[in-house]
Amino acid sequence: MTTxxxxxxxxDEKDAPDARGxxxxxxxxxxxxxxxxxxxxxxxxxxxxxxxADKAAAHAxxxxxxxxxxxxxxxxxxxxxxxxxxxxxxxxxxxLGPIEVLVNNVGEFFLKPLSSMSLDEWRFVIDSNLSSxxxxxxxxxxxxxxxxxxxxxxxxxxxxxxxxxxxxxxAYAVAKTGIVVMSLSMAVEEAPYGITVNCVSPGLIDNGHxxxxxxxxxxxxxPMGRMGRAEEVxxxxxxxxxxRASYVSGANLAVxxxxxxxNRPTDHDDDVAGLFLGDDSG
Numbered sequence: 001m002t003t004x005x006x007x008x009x010x011x012d013e014k015d016a017p018d019a020r021g022x023x024x025x026x027x028x029x030x031x032x033x034x035x036x037x038x039x040x041x042x043x044x045x046x047x048x049x050x051x052x053a054d055k056a057a058a059h060a061x062x063x064x065x066x067x068x069x070x071x072x073x074x075x076x077x078x079x080x081x082x083x084x085x086x087x088x089x090x091x092x093x094x095x096l097g098p099i100e101v102l103v104n105n106v107g108e109f110f111l112k113p114l115s116s117m118s119l120d121e122w123r124f125v126i127d128s129n130l131s132s133x134x135x136x137x138x139x140x141x142x143x144x145x146x147x148x149x150x151x152x153x154x155x156x157x158x159x160x161x162x163x164x165x166x167x168x169x170x171a172y173a174v175a176k177t178g179i180v181v182m183s184l185s186m187a188v189e190e191a192p193y194g195i196t197v198n199c200v201s202p203g204l205i206d207n208g209h210x211x212x213x214x215x216x217x218x219x220x221x222x223p224m225g226r227m228g229r230a231e232e233v234x235x236x237x238x239x240x241x242x243x244r245a246s247y248v249s250g251a252n253l254a255v256x257x258x259x260x261x262x263n264r265p266t267d268h269d270d271d272v273a274g275l276f277l278g279d280d281s282g
Contacts, residue, residue, distance in 0.1 A: 021046075021096075021097050021098040021099060021100030021101070021147075022045065022046045022047070022048060022092055022093070022096035022097050022098065022099050022100065022101070023037075023040045023041075023045040023046070023047045023048070023099070023100070023101035023102070023103065023241070024047075024048045024050060024075070024088070024089070024092050024099050024101070024102050024103070024136070024140070025037040025040065025047060025048070025049060025050060025103040025105055026050045026079050026103065026104055026105050026106040026132065026136060027050060027051070027052070027079075027105045027106035027107070028047075028049040028050055028051065028058070028061060028105065029049065029051040029054045029057040029058040029061060030054065030057050030207070031205075031207040031230055032105060032155065032202065032205060032207070032230045032233050032234070033050075033103075033105040033106070034057075034061050034230070035229075035230035035231050035233065035234040036103055036105060036230075036233065036234045036237050036238075037049050037061055037065065037072075038061065038064060038065060038068075038234070039231065039234035039235065039237070039238050040101065040103070040234075040237070040238060040241065041065040041068055041070040041072065042068060043238050043241075043242065044070070045070065045101060045241075046070050046071040046072060046096045046097070047065055047070065047071075047072045047096075048072070048073050048074075048075045048088075048091075048092040048095075048096055048099075049061045049062050049065075049072060049073070049074045049075065050075050050076075050077055050079065050088060050106075051074060051075075051076060051077075052076070052077070052078050052079075052106075055074065055076065058074040058076075059074050061074075062074050071096055073091075073092070073095045073096060075088045075091050075092055076088075079106050079128075079132040079135060079136055080124075080127040080128055080131060080132050080135075081135075082135045082139075085132075085135040085136050085139050086139055088136075089136070089139040089140055093143070098143055098147060099140045099143065099144075099150075100144065100147070100149060100150050100151065101150070101151045101152075101153075101241045102136055102137065102140050102150075102151070102152045102153070103152075103153045103154075103155070103237055103241075104132065104133035104136055104137070104152070104153070104154045104155060104179075105155045106128055106129070106132050107128055107129040107155060107172075107175070107176075108124055108125055108128040108129065109125070109169075109172050110125055110169075110171065110172065111168050111169060112168060113167065113168055113170075114170050114171075117170075117171060121171070122171050125171040125172055125175055126171060126174065126175050128175075129172065129175035129176060129178075129179065130174075130175040130176075130178040130179060130182070133154050133179060133182065134182065137152055137182075137186065137197075140152075141190065141195070144190075144193065144195050145190075145193045145195070148193055148194040149194045149195065150190075150193075150194070150195040150196075151195070151196055151240065151241040152183075152186065152190075152195065152196070152197045152198075153197075153198050153199070153200055153237050153240050153241060154179050154182070154183045154197070154198075154199045154200075155179075155199075155200055155201075155202065155233075156176050156179045156180050156183070156199045156200065156201035156202075156252060157172070157173075157176035157179075157201050157202070158201045158202060158203040158254040158255070158256035158259055158260065159201070159254065159256070159259075159260045176201075179199060180199055180201075180252055183197050183198060183199040183250070183252070184197075184199075184250050184252075187249040187250035188250065190249075191249055195249075196240070196245065196246070196248060196249035197249055197250065198240045198245075198248060198249060198250065198251045198252070198253065199251070199252040199253070200233060200236045200237055200240065200252075200253050200255060201252055201253065201254045201255065201256070202228060202233045202254075202255050202256065203222065203228055203254065203255065203256025203257055203258075203259035204218045204219075204221065204222055204227050204228065204256070204257075204259055205227060205228040205229065205230060205232075205233060205255075206227040206228065206229060206230070207230065215227065221259060222256075222257045222258070222259045223257060223258035223259060224257030224258055224259075225257075226257065227257075228255060228256065228257055232255055233255050236253050236255050240253070
């Protein structure tokens with residue numbers, strides 16, 4: 001990232017540097033990922049919209065970004081597979097140019113005790129939330145190092161404490177704790193190359209398709225009395241990839257309305273367990 005003032009006159013255009021490369025957002029066909037992709041495009045970046053299965057939704061995001069005047073492509077890839085990640089990175093750079101912003105948004109969630117979680121479910125949660133971020137970061141870092149600039153933002157989970165533990169979500173908690181550890185480690189390792197690495201940790205966010213009973217259950221747990229919006233998470237991401245955050249690295253920014261996963265009550269988890277199975281982040 002350059003540190004010279006941007007020449008554009010709008011606030012959004014100042015979020016991106018004068019010499020812009022491309023942004024790759026994983027799991028960007030819907031929800032938080034879609035909001036991040038669209039907001040980064042509004043800020044002046046060309047955006048690769050990664051998706052795993054929902055091609056139509058991904059292309060809808062691409063069309064919205066193009067309508068706003070930025071270049072955008074849909075890139076199909078299973079980011080839990082290193083070879084698939086390598087192809088996605090190569091395709092993005094061939095079609096849009098060097099990747100200078102990477103947002104690792106993909107993350108699957110299961111509400112189950114460890115005793116009943118299958119091996120495949122465990123691997124899927126860990127690979128989706130943690131391994132995928134490692135694979136994509138490893139793929140883009142050589143180019144960022146050569147260019148001496150880059151922004152990586154990993155999506156974690158509020159609270160921002162280093163250790164997370166809670167019944168029924170062990171795999172997810174382990175993976176999101178790993179995201180924070182990885183982000184802070186990379187921040188130190190990549191600082192000499194002009195690359196910043198940060199974490200944005202959402203709380204309970206309305207993804208736009210929550211069943212009413214799930215939404216009520218979640219809102220009761222937030223001190224602010226409402227769920228967050230995907231656009232509020234996107235604003236935090238855009239700040240961290242902008243030149244305004246050129247000296248911010250190793251940060252973990254909570255977007256949670258004061259919600260804290262720690263010490264949450266679990267007496268009625270069984271009543272809603274079925275609401276959380278099989279969520280696809282795109």
